[in-house]
């Protein structure tokens with residue numbers, strides 16, 4: 714089974730600082746099929762991307778922009794995004810590094 718785990722797992726209020734999966738993605742990982750693994754890894758690594766992160770400029774993936782009703786960021790504890798331009802999504806690494814509300 715594919716896994717992006719890099720054995721540096723640390724739960725940062727809903728997201729793993731090592732592999733940048735949400736706790737939900739980690740919890741459901743063994744129930745997901747290969748296609749879902751490949752897609753999730755592509756989104757985390759910026760292969761499948763909807764925009765560039767407003768903070769660091771790296772490719773980021775927003776599931777809402779991609780036409781879904783849920784996004785990975787809904788799983789996380791809310792961050793203080795007041796330093797960001799309004800209405801912009803940041804990448805997983807940036808969101809994980811923002812202070813909690």
Ligand SMILES: [Zn+2]
Nearest residue numbers: 766769804807
């Ligand atoms: Zn970023």
